Structure formats: structure tokens, C-alpha cells
Amino acid sequence: MVPTLKDVAERAGVSRSAVSRTFTDGASVSAKMRKLVEKAAAELGYSPNVLASSLTTGRTKLIGLVSNNFHNPIFLEVFDLFTRALQEKGLRPLLVNLTHETDPANSVRLLRQYSVDGVVVASSTLPPGFGKAFRDAGVPVVHAFGRVTSAPQVHVVGIDNIEAGRLAARSLIARGYRRVGFMGGPEAASSTQDRLKGFTSELATRPEISVSQSFASAYSFDAGRREMQALLDAGHAEAYFCGDDVLSIGALSAIQDRHLSVPGDIGIIGLNDMEIAGWNSVNLTTIRQPISEIVHSSIELMSAMLLDPARLPEARIFACNIVERGTLRPLNAAGTG
Amino acid sequence: MVPTLKDVAERAGVSRSAVSRTFTDGASVSAKMRKLVEKAAAELGYSPNVLASSLTTGRTKLIGLVSNNFHNPIFLEVFDLFTRALQEKGLRPLLVNLTHETDPANSVRLLRQYSVDGVVVASSTLPPGFGKAFRDAGVPVVHAFGRVTSAPQVHVVGIDNIEAGRLAARSLIARGYRRVGFMGGPEAASSTQDRLKGFTSELATRPEISVSQSFASAYSFDAGRREMQALLDAGHAEAYFCGDDVLSIGALSAIQDRHLSVPGDIGIIGLNDMEIAGWNSVNLTTIRQPISEIVHSSIELMSAMLLDPARLPEARIFACNIVERGTLRPLNAAGTG
DNA sequence: ACTTATTTTGCAACCGGTTGCATGAGTGCT
DNA sequence: AGCACTCATGCAACCGGTTGCAAAATAAGT
Numbered sequence: 001m002v003p004t005l006k007d008v009a010e011r012a013g014v015s016r017s018a019v020s021r022t023f024t025d026g027a028s029v030s031a032k033m034r035k036l037v038e039k040a041a042a043e044l045g046y047s048p049n050v051l052a053s054s055l056t057t058g059r060t061k062l063i064g065l066v067s068n069n070f071h072n073p074i075f076l077e078v079f080d081l082f083t084r085a086l087q088e089k090g091l092r093p094l095l096v097n098l099t100h101e102t103d104p105a106n107s108v109r110l111l112r113q114y115s116v117d118g119v120v121v122a123s124s125t126l127p128p129g130f131g132k133a134f135r136d137a138g139v140p141v142v143h144a145f146g147r148v149t150s151a152p153q154v155h156v157v158g159i160d161n162i163e164a165g166r167l168a169a170r171s172l173i174a175r176g177y178r179r180v181g182f183m184g185g186p187e188a189a190s191s192t193q194d195r196l197k198g199f200t201s202e203l204a205t206r207p208e209i210s211v212s213q214s215f216a217s218a219y220s221f222d223a224g225r226r227e228m229q230a231l232l233d234a235g236h237a238e239a240y241f242c243g244d245d246v247l248s249i250g251a252l253s254a255i256q257d258r259h260l261s262v263p264g265d266i267g268i269i270g271l272n273d274m275e276i277a278g279w280n281s282v283n284l285t286t287i288r289q290p291i292s293e294i295v296h297s298s299i300e301l302m303s304a305m306l307l308d309p310a311r312l313p314e315a316r317i318f319a320c321n322i323v324e325r326g327t328l329r330p331l332n333a334a335g336t337g
Numbered sequence: 338m339v340p341t342l343k344d345v346a347e348r349a350g351v352s353r354s355a356v357s358r359t360f361t362d363g364a365s366v367s368a369k370m371r372k373l374v375e376k377a378a379a380e381l382g383y384s385p386n387v388l389a390s391s392l393t394t395g396r397t398k399l400i401g402l403v404s405n406n407f408h409n410p411i412f413l414e415v416f417d418l419f420t421r422a423l424q425e426k427g428l429r430p431l432l433v434n435l436t437h438e439t440d441p442a443n444s445v446r447l448l449r450q451y452s453v454d455g456v457v458v459a460s461s462t463l464p465p466g467f468g469k470a471f472r473d474a475g476v477p478v479v480h481a482f483g484r485v486t487s488a489p490q491v492h493v494v495g496i497d498n499i500e501a502g503r504l505a506a507r508s509l510i511a512r513g514y515r516r517v518g519f520m521g522g523p524e525a526a527s528s529t530q531d532r533l534k535g536f537t538s539e540l541a542t543r544p545e546i547s548v549s550q551s552f553a554s555a556y557s558f559d560a561g562r563r564e565m566q567a568l569l570d571a572g573h574a575e576a577y578f579c580g581d582d583v584l585s586i587g588a589l590s591a592i593q594d595r596h597l598s599v600p601g602d603i604g605i606i607g608l609n610d611m612e613i614a615g616w617n618s619v620n621l622t623t624i625r626q627p628i629s630e631i632v633h634s635s636i637e638l639m640s641a642m643l644l645d646p647a648r649l650p651e652a653r654i655f656a657c658n659i660v661e662r663g664t665l666r667p668l669n670a671a672g673t674g
Numbered sequence: 675a676c677t678t679a680t681t682t683t684g685c686a687a688c689c690g691g692t693t694g695c696a697t698g699a700g701t702g703c704t
Numbered sequence: 705a706g707c708a709c710t711c712a713t714g715c716a717a718c719c720g721g722t723t724g725c726a727a728a729a730t731a732a733g734t
Binding site for chain 4: 341342343353354356357358360361364367385386388389390391392393394
């Protein structure tokens, strides 16, 4: 059915090696041979089978793109950027959805069956066991949006979540809020923990400000909404740092339901700067995470690892900045603190 | 490095065929042989290389998941459903981003290089040339969210966009709007054309209602917002049917900017019922597209084609229903029209 | 116990490519 | 013209599996 290297060789009247060589760059082929082969190949509509060649070369150019974030719109952008960036480098993303997977061993087996050249983990909530399992299986790993530590076990690209928490805290302090709250995503996620840590440690220097904390069950609109409803029932703070924009927007929704005003009654600051945050019906003040930079840096790191698998794990940390919109009271309203 | 079939055979002291057979179901192996091999395999941590086996079996269990919709949040859900459904069937999605691809031949070559078993096209805006190109290359194709015709060239699963347009029109008629507009996505997309066709043909029976039409440059929030801004400048209708929820939400944003009220000054009805449409800050009346049913039906169709590639192209059409929220005036406000 | 039918196993060829090595063809130099 | 040297080509083995076929082992039948 589909033409093979042998077909091309026969039609061109040359050896199979000759055909193979014209399609692998760096191989030694004369100009006339190349012409001959390319003509035959074009006539037959031949293109080499990457999978077959992978048997001998050991490279499939397949990259496992692993995630469990399929309910946060920011990840559509992440997938878009990743797939495009990979394609530009001649790599193919094999998408793996870990939403209902708890055992790293299964994922490792799966990706080894397809002998992927590398794995990109794109998630802020995946337990670190997954990344380590891939690495232990000898597969180059880059964890994008993962926890950044000083001695990383695998390559990590992301933001300093602790610093992001500090940034949020400073922002609330500067605006004179005296009772503030942290509303995180799933408590077990490292991103949640770090954001909380930065937030509280920055506020620790200001004992006059009271700090509460709570956790939504997931990084989703509904979870944020439910969590804020509970907070409103229990007696709320003046302002909240939500661990993600979708949580913030869910929270805003709950606040609006009670006919409370933002930022009049409650202030909200989110994290991510997803597209929707900028919609004027939302207008969320938030901490921008540099998605595009994180993705491209991850791919760059992955490319480097494909060339040198022994490369030492590295952490790449990007700075965040606050995008001021309308869900915190303005700076000049700051109290004397 | 990673153990191969040969390693297992040697350790178990049996032939390579024996090992191969214990891992392919339906093959003839005795119970004691199976035990022996499985023990050795477990000790070595062996799992068969799907890609190598594909050489002889001709199946890679790889399915190309092709799309160019990476800016509409509804597609995150689509990807989630597709990847999960494929995984459950033991198939792997190879994600292909066609955002900047115009030549079907490139995509065909790409997917043939990886000898995918089939291709799922998930897009409402991809030109039909792509689907046909895959089919002509001998690859089973299912086009999800594609144009449904009575004599499809490839398998298509989706909604009847013409009927959806009619549904929107009837809804506006019933509410007594006298000047209505269609605000579509990209004019060239078949989904846009069909929705418009249904919309206008239904309204053709009501000459007293004036109908205008316009097209946003993309299925995106910004495009919808810009388009509505232009409409507001030029003199707007009483109600609009927007070809997609993201367009609707963009339009709502533009309307809100001008301090006009919805549904007081302008009514909006969308299409898709994306999650955000239900957020109470949006509260969009819209036509629900049964995403999950479409995805699962597509996968079912793909599975059937893998068993019988000669299967005749089939169109599967799902019904849509209106989700009434707050962006159209209530029914009892209908005029005498 | 002996023949026959059935299942299990190993051999070897093959899937679609790649690559080390040896041979053959060119090229430059004296 | 003769020699050494470089470059291009083909042969054959190999990558990690599968599978038709025949031999070996087991089960069944009398």
C-alpha cells in the first residue's frame, strides 16, 4: 500500500542503503545519486517511516506531553504553545491525560512502550513522584509549572511560587487591608503550599494584620465559588489572595451572588493572568505568570537534554508581575498601616 | 539499557517467539510457559515496544488528534474527553496543531511518517480539504464538529448547524424581536455558513423582521468584542445570534463598555454552552452542543473503522437544545409580532 | 501400548529502516 | 601512466518485535 524504502530503491535501480542515506542528513551521497533517488521517491510519494528508523537510531522524536490540568483554560494556551514549539523542532507530542491516574508506574510503562525521547510534564498539581518515576526510567524530563527548588531532582521551569505569595501579600499590605485571607487550590499541591508559605511569611512581619487560610478542592471555577460561599457564611476577610485565576473568578461569582461589591466589600487578587481575567466583565487584578516564556524555556531545555541526557537537573525561575485591574482597592486608599 | 524481548527470552531460557506470544493475546502458550516468561519479564521490568511490533502488525495504536482550535475554551474539554476516551481503548493521541498550517499535504506526510492508525479531526473551522487528504492517503478519518452532509466524504460527527441556526431564529422570533442580527465566526468556515443559512431561512417566513449579518475574524473573545463594537457604532439590532459562546461573551463585553443593558437594550444568544456561559457574571442564553456525546460517538466510529477500514462514510447528527439564561428577554415579553 | 489428533514450541524469515565495513570509482599529484 | 587518497556505493547484519511452518510434546481414542 504505502511505498517503502525498498520500493524506491528498486524503482531508482540503486541499493536500499543509498535511499536511506539520501533521507538522513549528514550521510555521504553524491549529487547525481540524490537526484535519482529523490525523483523515484517523489513519483512514488514516499516518505520515510520514523518509527521504523527509530529502531536503529533509538530516537522516535516523540515527546510525552503529560498533564492533569484539563479544566483550567490557561492550559489550552499551554497546549497550544507546547505543540507549536515542539512541531517547530520536528518533535511530536504524545498527549497523556493523567486526570484519573494515581500510579506513576502505569504512565512510565505507557511512555516506554512508545519509547518517547522525552517527557514534558505540564502541571502545577501533579505529585513529584511522576517526574521522578520518568527520570528513574531513564527518560529526559522537564517539569513545566512545577515546584522550583534549589536542588531539583528533575529539570523544572516555572515561577517562584513563594515569591508570588510574597508579591500578593505586599500588594494587600500596601493597600491597607487589615484582615486578609489565602484561598488556595488543592492543599496537597506544592504550588498551593508554596504560595501560602510566601504569603504568610511576608505577612509575619506585620502582626497587626490577621491572616486566615482555606483551600478549594480543585483549581476550578466551581471549587472557587463553593469555597467563597463557605467563607461568606463563616465571616469573611477584607481581601483574598486566590491561588489561581479560575478560583478568583469563582469567588467573584459567589460574592456577586450575595450582592456584595468588589473591591468595595471584598478585594480579590488572583494568579495567572488568564485571558478571561482581562475581560472587562471580570477585570481581575492578578499576578501574571509568564506562560509563553515558561513553555519555550521548557522546550529549549528538553532539546538540550536530547543532545546531552546526562545534563544536570536545573531550575529555571521566571519573575512574576502584578497586573493591576479592578478587584483591589486603589493604592492611594492605603491606610496608615 | 531498557530490557528487550531477547533479554527476557534468555533469562527465562526459552525462545524469543515464546516471549512474544505471552504478550500477544490470542496466541497459543501453555500455562507453565506463561508463568515462566512473566516471571522473567517482571524481574527485568520488561514491557513490549509497541513501535517495534507495529512494523509487523501494521498497527501503531497511534491516533492523530488534529485541530486548529486552541483559543476556544470549549476545546480544552474536547481534548480532555478525547484523550481519556482514546486511552480507555488503548489508543494514544498524537496531537497535531494545525493553527498555522494551510497545506493538507504536509499534515498527511507528517502523520504517515508516524503511521498513525487513524485521524480524528476536531475542528469546526478546518477546511474540508484536510479530511479528504487523510482519507485519500488511506487513513481512517473521523471529523468531529465538522460539517454534516447527506453524502459525507469522510465520517462526520456533529450537530446540524442549519438546525441550530433555525433554533436560534425561532427563539428570537418567539420573544418578539423585530430587528435581529447574525454575528458569525470566520465567514469561510462551514459552521458559520450553515448557522447563517438556518438562521436566515427560518426568518425568511417572517418578512416583518429585519435581518442583518456580520462576521468576526475568528472564534475568539477579542474578535467578538471588536465586531460588536463596530455594530454598536453602525447602529445595532435588537438581538443577535452569535455563532459561538466566546463571540457572545466578547460581544457582551463591548455592550457593557457602552453602558447598554442586556437583555434590556440588546439580546444575545450564543452557541456551545461552554462552562463559562453558566457563570453568573455571564449568564448567557445559548444553544447547547452535546460535546461529550459527539466525542464518544467519534471514538466509537473510529474504533469501528479500525476493524473495518472499508466502512462507508457516515454522518452522525446530534440534536441541540436551548439553555435559557439571562441574555434574552423573557418569553412573556413577546410582542404581538 | 500404539496410533492419531491437538496443542506447544522453536526456527527462520520478515517488517522498514540504519550503519560498519569493504570494495569500487574518482580525483589529484608526481 | 602510476600511485595514493578521498569519496560514494553496496553488502550484510542489526534494531525489537511477529508469524507461518514444521518438529516436538502432550492429549485423546481404541
